[in-house]
Amino acid sequence: MKTKRQHYWWRTVASFLMVLCLMPLGHALMILMGATMSADAVHVGAFLMGLAGYAIVVAGVFVRGDTRQTLCGLFGGLLFWTGWVEFLFQYYALPYGVSPEVENGVVVTRPEYLIMPATFGLWMMVMTLYLFCTRTGCRFFTWLQKHLFGRRRDVIVVRPLTRHVSIVTFMELNMILWTCYLALMFCYDKRFLGDHHPVTFAFGLFCFLGSVWMFIKQLHIPSWGANIRMSIATVIVFWTPVEILGRVNFFKEFWLHPADYAPEMLAILLLFLSLLAYPFVKFRFRNHRVDQ
Numbered sequence: 216m217k218t219k220r221q222h223y224w225w226r227t228v229a230s231f232l233m234v235l236c237l238m239p240l241g242h243a244l245m246i247l248m249g250a251t252m253s254a255d256a257v258h259v260g261a262f263l264m265g266l267a268g269y270a271i272v273v274a275g276v277f278v279r280g281d282t283r284q285t286l287c288g289l290f291g292g293l294l295f296w297t298g299w300v301e302f303l304f305q306y307y308a309l310p311y312g313v314s315p316e317v318e319n320g321v322v323v324t325r326p327e328y329l330i331m332p333a334t335f336g337l338w339m340m341v342m343t344l345y346l347f348c349t350r351t352g353c354r355f356f357t358w359l360q361k362h363l364f365g366r367r368r369d370v371i372v373v374r375p376l377t378r379h380v381s382i383v384t385f386m387e388l389n390m391i392l393w394t395c396y397l398a399l400m401f402c403y404d405k406r407f408l409g410d411h412h413p414v415t416f417a418f419g420l421f422c423f424l425g426s427v428w429m430f431i432k433q434l435h436i437p438s439w440g441a442n443i444r445m446s447i448a449t450v451i452v453f454w455t456p457v458e459i460l461g462r463v464n465f466f467k468e469f470w471l472h473p474a475d476y477a478p479e480m481l482a483i484l485l486l487f488l489s490l491l492a493y494p495f496v497k498f499r500f501r502n503h504r505v506d507q
Contacts, residue, residue, distance in 0.1 A: 222434045223442070229490050230439070230446040231430065234289070236487035238454050239470030241293060243480055245301065246473055254309075261302030268294025275381025281440035282494060288384025289447065296389055301327055323410075323462065324403065332400045338393055345390075350375040353387075354432075384444055391451045395422075399458060410462050419456035426453035439494045 248257050268291040275287025304327035316324035345356055346363075350372050364371050402408050402415040409415065429449040436442045461468040469476040470483075 220435050221437070223437055224434065226439060226442050227430070227434050227436070227446075229493060230442040231433070231449060233487060233490040234443065234446040234450040235453070236483050236490070237289075237293060238450065238457075239480070239483055240487065241297060242468075242470045243473035245297060246471055250474065258302065258306050261298040261306070263298070264294050265298025265300075265303070268292065268296075268298060272381050272385045275385075276379045278381070281380055281438060282443070284380035285384050285440040285443050286491075288381040289388060289443065291381070292385040292388035295385070296392055300389075300393075304328070304330055324400075328396065328400060331396055332404070334393070335397060338397060341390065347371060348376075380440065380444075384447065387444065388447050388451075391448055395451055395455050399455065402459075403462065410459070415459060419459040422452050422455040426450075 248260060252260060271287050271291030272295065273291075275284045275291060278284050278287055305325070308326035308330055313326040313330055315322045315326050316329060345351060345353075346359060350360075351357070360368050360372050398418065402412070402418055403410045426449050429445070429452060433442060433445040433449055436445055460466060469479055473480045
């Protein structure tokens with residue numbers, strides 16, 4: 216008789232919301248830096264941000280505890296992506312005259328994102344490494360390897376890479392962000408589809424349904440660290456249709472105007488800090504009770 220699997224609702228919802236809060240906060244940080252700092256200061260600050268993120272990820276290799284290592288990979292990865300990916304694209308796009316995409320007098324795509332599709336070959340290079348050279352816990356790669364290689368999977372993909380939770384989280388975050396950005400830029404490009412194309416909306420619906428399926432799977436994960444890692448994938452996939460709906464003006468992306476929506480952004484920040492503190496407070500309280 217099949218036993219009923221336990222659901223960890225609070226842990227899953229808290230992990231999902233914590234990572235979800237980082238999406239508007241990250242966008243707001245970039246907007247505020249651009250609005251309050253000179254161009255030179257922005258790029259220096261972005262370089263230091265990326266460097267700090269990389270240092271946090273590396274330091275996470277030596278941190279004890281699955282949850283702490285996961286958070287090092289998460290926060291370090293976000294700082295790395297923002298500072299050494301997005302702002303670095305911006306640094307080279309602007310001086311060489313890459314113009315933003317403008318519709319009805321409104322910038323709909325900034326220059327740094329317009330040149331990101333040029334990294335498709337680099338993305339394929341990294342994906343090839345994951346597909347042919349390593350076993351992962353990712354259901355997507357496991358499914359691909361199983362169906363592409365069949366019985367030869369154990370010969371072609373022999374063993375996993377060395378597993379450091381901080382590095383795993385860092386790579387997961389950056390690869391999923393990279394993948395979703397490339398997909399969105401392809402959909403938005405009018406030479407292929409366009410932001411109002413039915414395929415673009417179908418892609419958004421597919422991502423939404425996929426995020427629901429991922430959330431259901433996430434409900435069965437008992438540990439905080441693994442739940443947060445799953446939330447990274449779930450949230451980024453969920454955020455993809457949010458980006459599409461914001462693009463077509465279905466709602467106002469208030470996080471792109473943080474100065475005009477300071478109370479809302481402050482509420483998101485406070486919610487994020489509360490959710491971030493919860494697992495550590497609970498862990499210390501539980502240890503204190505055990506010591507007594």
